[in-house]
Amino acid sequence: MVDAPAVPFPSQRLSRAPAEPPRLRSIAHLRRFRRDQDIYGQEERNDTWYRVISGSARKYLTRADGRRQLVDIYLPGDLFGFTSRVHHRFAVQAVADQTLIACYPRWRVEALAEEDSATAREIIVQSFEALERLQEQMLVIGTVTAQEKVRHFLVYFHDRVSAGKDDSLALPISRYDIADMLGISAETVCRAFTDLRESGVISLQGPRHIKIMRRPSR
Amino acid sequence: MVDAPAVPFPSQRLSRAPAEPPRLRSIAHLRRFRRDQDIYGQEERNDTWYRVISGSARKYLTRADGRRQLVDIYLPGDLFGFTSRVHHRFAVQAVADQTLIACYPRWRVEALAEEDSATAREIIVQSFEALERLQEQMLVIGTVTAQEKVRHFLVYFHDRVSAGKDDSLALPISRYDIADMLGISAETVCRAFTDLRESGVISLQGPRHIKIMRRPSR
DNA sequence: CGATCATTTGACTCCTATCAAAGAAAGTGG
DNA sequence: CCACTTTCTTTGATAGGAGTCAAATGATCG
Structure with a gap:
């Protein structure tokens, strides 16, 4: 069943590298990460949002007892690090070596979302996809x-x-x-x-x- | 630790009944649901988005083997039913009797989000909160x-x-x-x-x- | 007050966490 | 390129925990 809806928020991206709104791209800077290197840490201040360009990353949290809980894997095209909280609850680190990440200053993304509907839509689509991944994973775990x-x-x-x-x-x-x-x-x-x-x-x-x-x- | 950030997406709603953007409210119509009554069904077409006004609702899915997986509980103020897919993957039904739900035609919400940044922001905030609930729940299950x-x-x-x-x-x-x-x-x-x-x-x-x-x- | 549903407890079997260790793969430095 | 180290994967043994089936008790609603 292939969906090709005539709606603003497309059901499925056709490639793993979706169309990044130009104005969003213009505020990005790129960084490379080594294997297991933290992109951001648990409880860190949320000042930056990110997107995987190449490689992959894991979102996780280390519990009081030392056990690690992994909640998502990010692949090329995925936007991450967004939240409405001031501090992160989880950490994200590179899985593959030489993982390439686009970094966006949070305040600029938020300001852009206010005036550029393409950016707002991109945030919405990406967070919907994150939601669906989490739900699917819950089904798996269940x-x-x-x-x-x-x-x-x-x-x-x-x-x-x-x-x-x-x-x-x-x-x-x-x-x-x-x-x-x-x-x-x-x-x-x-x-x-x-x-x-x-x-x-x-x-x-x-x-x-x-x-x-x-x-x-x- | 109380967060009072000067950012567009506030960290925590102060009450369980958040400020609904006026233009969003204007396209809503209200419906009451009985206990265990479906608000929308699994695999149903996603034409409408919803918000709990009073009562509560469960998001769930019935598996092939008959077991039920519950992925979220919605409380007053929570927006739900949004996705970028054409069809729902889960169902949502009222938990409490006489649960009151605001219904928004999807195309009107999406059109509104394109031109009204307050509506776009509300969708973003609500989906971020849904994400955080799911992540917390994953920690619980883990x-x-x-x-x-x-x-x-x-x-x-x-x-x-x-x-x-x-x-x-x-x-x-x-x-x-x-x-x-x-x-x-x-x-x-x-x-x-x-x-x-x-x-x-x-x-x-x-x-x-x-x-x-x-x-x-x- | 009876009927229905929700909650609690019991008994038993199977599954999984844990500790332990061996084998395979991959990265490192000479 | 090879020897070595480290990490990852696999298998084994054992004890504790959770699922299942069953039934009793408690709560709720008409």
Whole structure:
């Protein structure tokens, strides 16, 4: 089912690099980040909004007990760091090495959104997409068994990364990342991979290169 | 820590009934819903956006296996039903009887957002808040034990409902709702309530009326 | 006051977290 | 380019926790 709605907020971006409003682009500056380097930290002041140009990033939080909770993965085109709070609640760090990020001063984005409806619309579309990602992820986490969680996660993530091209998927993230996203242990994630492979649901070329053979009914 | 930022998108609404932009209000019409009545259905066309005036609503989805996943609870002032998709992925139904909902035709809201920055800002603020609720909920779900999930959920929900007035909380939702929100069984939720009461973390006046005695470190 | 629904408790099995360690892959420095 | 180190992935053993089925109690509504 392909949607091609005649509405201001398009249902699906056709490419992973969406049209950035020109006036928004003009206030950006670019920065490169190393693997695992923080783009912004937990509880940091929210002065800047960001967009992934290339590479990927994880949004996460470290709990009092040291456990890490991952709430989103950002891919090229994704705007992030926006909130109406003064301080961030989560941190975001680069996953891939040499991740390229566009940085926008918050006050300038907000001022621009006031007068330029294309910018306002871009913020709205991007936050809607973030919302839908989070909801999908909640569905994934809400399944009962670990095997189902991993299976649904792979399908969800495949649809994000490879936009329905084929059924193979190159994972940019580790088993630990998946575990911290799903709220289960990394060992359990591994066992789920093994079980899914043995039951023919997925096949593995390498640990990070999977192919989805059978999709779950959602 | 009270935030009073001099920025266009205020950090916290001071009351549960925020200032609705006048031009947005002018395109609304009001509807009442009975308990458990659908405000919109899963896979329904997204033609209308909504706001809770009084009462409450749950956003949920019924899975292929019949299990229900709850992803958000809407309280007075919350705007909902917005997405950039053509069809809804979730359904929303009234929790409380006689829930009063303002309905906005989607095309008129979108047209208004194009020319009226106050409307665009309201959409942005509301979707940011929805995002933050979902993230908080993900933190809740991401804790290890069921007892922790329930405990964190009660704190999270208390902060939403009673806005820090005191430590008591009147739950508008059932154990089943909580279970479907946390992805655990209703029996386990009950046991968690019992255990939390016995260990003095909460006290119960009635099943739906709790008092939080000790907060978890987050 | 009876009927229905929500909440609570019990018993049992299966699943997953945890601790431990081995094997595979990838990055580093000579 | 190779040896070495580090990180990532996989597998094993065990104990505790949660799902499920079942039933009793408590609350609510007509």
